[in-house]
Amino acid sequence: MHQVADLISIFEHTFYQSYNTRLVKGEHEPIYIPANDTTPHHQIVFAHGFYASALHEIAHWLVAGSQRRLVEDYGYWYCPDGRDASQQAEFELVEVKPQAIEWALSVAAGFDFNVSVDNLNGEQTCRFAFQSRVHAKLLELLQNGFNPRTTLLLKALCKFYNTTWPLHAAQFSWHSPEELKDAV
Template sequence: MKHRAADLIHLFNTTFLASHNTVLVGGAEEPIYLPADGEYRHHRIIFTRDYFASALHEVAHWCIAGAERRQRVDYGYWYEPDGRGADQQAEFERVEARPQAIEKAFSLACSAPFRVSLDNLDGAVIDSRGFEERVRKEHESLSATGFPPRAERFIAALRTFYQALDASNRGRSLKTDHDDDSDKDGGAVRLPPQ
């Protein structure tokens, strides 16, 4: 199944523009959230280039941010760029477990690959297993107790779209038997061998 950022943009904007005055936009060198202002009438979740995973990740952050935070650039959060030391990385992992758990749920809803992001290639040497486990546990907890309402809404939109897309793709893989024996079974449509 092909995962296109353009589909995410369409799904997000269809789901949230009217209710939250927020749009998803790709094409940036670095992701950022920008609230509506005098120049732009919509809040904008801007993700990196056309990266599918970046779009899911940035939407996950938006789903957690409360109404007051959504009035601030990047929700008013700190961000220490790549090159963090061990203490800064530990803080990054503490605050990133929840959004990455939601991103994982989004990925599962659309059958896309997911992997945690430590986002610190030039920083302290890190064993990712601890963070992966933290994200896994957070995902399990949210799955059991419920995701934030906007995340639930986007998960439902993703599932609906990608299940329909998957069914459509499976339908295209059906082939009609047109050989001389087709009259024997009424020209039945057969699934290709798996």
């Protein structure tokens, strides 16, 4: 049901003309590459052709302002898998908003969302605490509104996948393990 070709097409129709940006299926690690001498358009390259990776990389693009979209990988710090506790805390801090937007994109597309701490070979942190922060940011965005680019894509995804627009908080219910234990 969820084909990356569909997502590429939706993104193309929504943003190529106005933002000179294309979503590109990559073979390896994801990267954002601004237009340059060899490629006249910006590229959001997602990993291994995975739908979830494409949504995640789009979310980073939706967060990035106009100046950051002129710099490779938006000029953000990134430390790969294997981060220590301090590096992981910094990673999670900058990932809250993109993953909140990714969650919204996933629901608009009728696709399952899973929060990612992206540190399999490093210091383990509480995934549920991170998901709680992502959920809180998502609820804040639903309350205060998404930026115009995010809203355009959310509407396009809802239309294509025949999901509910506007999005509402009840579509994003989530309970921590402690809440589930208390309910029993």
